[in-house]
Amino acid sequence: MDVKAMATVMGLEADEILEIVELFISTAASDMDRMQSALDAGNAMLGREAAHCLKGSADSLGISDIAGMAATVEKACMNGNLGVLAETLPLMRIALDRFRETV
Secondary structure (H helix, E strand, O other), X not given: OOHHHHHHHHOOOHHHHHHHHHHXXXXXXXXXXXXXXXXXXXXXXXXXXXXXXXXXXXXXOOOHHHHHHHHHHHHHHHOOOHHHHHHHHHHHHHHHHHHHHHO
8 A cells, every 4th residue: 555645645644644544444344343243143234334334434545345345245235135245254354454464
């Protein structure tokens, strides 16, 4: 992740970008925990809500792999399909770990 380039595009200082990224990582982990809770409870609407939040925050930072997976989960959960969430959640956690390593 090129913090300087992102700061320039967003009109912010590099340390401000790092704060935003740290907040994203924390929030994304929380959203993924809520998705796990949704799976455990069999609650597709909770899964949809958490996926929607994650999709928006990842998309706003240009983290397209996580945003794309979250969009897929959101759509599946809107249709009551928790199977896609069960398959995709581990992949989203891996993608978040990889993103964390680049910061």
